[in-house]
Amino acid sequence: MSAVAGATKANPIDCLLLTPTAFGSESGTLPVGEFSPGDEVKEFLTNECKVLVVGAGGLGCEVLKDLSLMGFGDIHVIDMDTIDVSNLNRQFLFRASDVGQPKASVAAKFINARVAGAKVMPYVGRVQDRDADFYRQFNMVVSGLDNIEARRWLNSMLVSLAEVDDDGDVDPSTVIPMIDGGTEGFKGQARVIVPRFTSCFECSLDSFPPQRTYPLCTIAETPRLPEHCISYAQIILWPKSFPDRKIDTDSPEDMQWIFDQAKERAEAYNISGVTYMKTLGVVKNIIPAVASTNAIISGVCATECFKIATMCSQNLDTYMMYMGSEGVYTHTFRYEKKPDCPVCSGATRDLAVNPNLTLADLIKSLKASDLRLKAPSLAKADSTLYMQKPKALELATRPNLTKTLSELVDDDDEITVTDPVFSGDVALSLKLNFSLDQPTVFGDDDDDDDEVGGKKNAP
């Protein structure tokens, strides 16, 4: 079209950055600053603005391409994974010969070679292994993660970096926007999180249901679906046969074993439909993933990054969902803050507890509650109640586990909870209200929730 159309500028981003608009960031419903067109803003985008891409998978590859072609000159990417064959249907920066290599390095190398002026710096490793100083250096963070856990941690880190003074005012220079994307099959969502100003990831935790599981009694006694047989092989037979070894879900031998056992059980019960592919799906909790959905969500996220960095247009306020299987349905809306969000509200939660509950049971109930904690450590104002780490402190505080709450704290005491799902600086305050109406024990003896929110394979 360029033969007949305008396109007078050599670089399309110049159209936006060098011309005034009535629809700058300041005119929208989530203003992040005032747009002033000119070389200065372009200079900021190409030389100063430092953006971190978290995840170099289905979303990450797209985001890296999008950001580099939108003029971002200083891009960093972090990912702990290596390339798998099943990534190749969408993670287009990787080739079959790259299988086994770290995603972050291969992705960075590809972009740097392909896009003139691009500078992508890779980091191989876990998000949780980087400290506050690492994250503080970025102007914004865009995440395309395949699991809830890493997003919760990242969100808590960025929220904790936004400094609030005694009057409750936020220091804008410490605010690092997080642009988060997620996909599942033909569905996806993109959102903008401006720490302390908008809702955060934790505010919306309820909208991400925990991983689907099947009731143990069905699996053990009345299996009806292929999934029940596969879960039986995974949850019951494996630990019996290999008590010292966890399943390696990337090992074809391990998966074949599970599949054979599941098939045998299915045959015994006349259940059809156990296939190797289904076995992988159930055991690895595989989420379907396609190139197109990842590109849609990444494109929306990258556009938001561009607009936040330059303020050349309005911003997504705050959440866009996309559903592509029955026609295309989208919905853009403001996701409201959760008033008692454990991460961004700073509010103290009231918790009614029976004083005769043991500390161990309180910990279990916190893990199972809507807080979805993983390994909570608890402290009172003047002393430690239970610490999961380090080893010495764990040993020293372990005797408290069997004590009842009335032995350890007073009614209306405030306790502080820290947990590895949140970055170290995030602690939530619980005010314990003693109530004899509450149960004295916490039932479910389900200690094996280490896998919840564990590694998944999309996007």
Added chain:
Amino acid sequence: MATKNKYDRQLRLWGAEGQAALSAAHVLLIGAGPTGTEALKNLVLPGVGEFTVVDGERVGESDVASSFFARECDIGRPRAVVACELLLELNPDVRGQSRVVSPEELFRSEPEYAGSFALVIGAQLDPLSLQTVGEACWKRSVPLVVARTCGLVGSVRLQLRRHEVVESKPENTTWDLRVGDPFQTLEELGRECAGMWESWSSFERGRVPYAVILAAVAERFRRERGVLPETARDKADFRHRITQLGGDLENVQEACENCYRVWTSSSSLESLEVRLSHQDASDVTPLVKVLRGIAKFGRIPIAGPIPDMHADTSQFVALQRAYARAANADAKAVRELVPSEVPDDYVNYVCRHLRDVRIVATRSLADELESPDLEDAADALAESDDPTKLAQTPVLWYVALRAADRFLLKRKRWPSTDPLDVKDLVADLQALSAGKLPWTPDTWDHHAIELARFQNAELHAVASVIAAVAAQEAVKLIAHMYLPINHTFFFNAINASAATFEI
């Protein structure tokens, strides 16, 4: 790595059948800029069989700045050739070639060219080329996907003369249980259950799948009242009868939750009226032949699959098999009523998914251009009362983009921010929307200036969104699975709002 199949993650969506359709398809891309190449990328990655790229331009600076499939070293080479080379690197399973020719010229001299493709994608075509391509595709009933990016806005338009989907895969599966209208085995199981219930222990009662319980209670209800529950009172009474069977049993609870299936599980063909109306279609496709057979059969054939139900394994498996047998019997009966050239597998396939069969037809591009119908889209406008949000309603930008295209046709250039151009553009905006929108912004001049600011440029990230929506629709169309849009998807990246409308 536990799988060697690089398509594993998408096979979980569209299965081996969808993949086979994709890998058999030859797709034509017209326009090898950022939008076009990104769209094709999202078809090459999942394994489209073959593509052809048509483009008459050469790689320029703006391509290098905004396209992933044009490098600095490619400046001056034909865009089609470069795009083809770089796209083929993505997936060794895919074949591809290029033609260096202006689309307008090609389609004027060889309008039959469109007929050799499963699907055509037109990306960033100027209004004249689009008309020529649109007409060529319409005449030959080739599905056309039109993708267009302009600064921070963009659209995807489908032109489908007639598109059949058997597996529309709705978000919520509609299970076909027939509990109010049971087939023989289900009826017998229900009767046995009703006869034995009183003598059974709680353990034995808990073993019965809820479909059997519902069939049993429904039969008794009908025997007593002559009809199934119709009024709210009847339905409450029915629910009460279920709860009385033992509210603490999980299967009884499930039966209670699924009561509605008794009065919604009709086998009457009336509920499929819309789909069956296509039995009169002039284009007698295999689907039409099967639909005609089903009309003669006289009722909806049983689908077969059933959801999980709390029950004893053997009773559940037996029930599952009973449904499968009943479905096979129905499909076999339908088979006899369908001409023999339609394969058995296809008859079974349609019978199994009959409830999800959809047939989509859009307006032609020419029709839309001649008499745009803004009513549907305008309804969406009324939804918000916040002027800031209202000004960003996608349909307003659709109108604005049309006005800019009109300007382009007249003046052979994109409007600038010069007040004379803006005035011209606003006049067109007003003419296009007068009396057709319930509300027009007092900021039309802002919209006009903004479009002039966009310079019709393909901003990469926006192009990437538009292209990906286009590719997703293309995959759905090629696989004949899932429901395509009818007919325009519009994305406004200013505040990340989008809408789908028929205009």
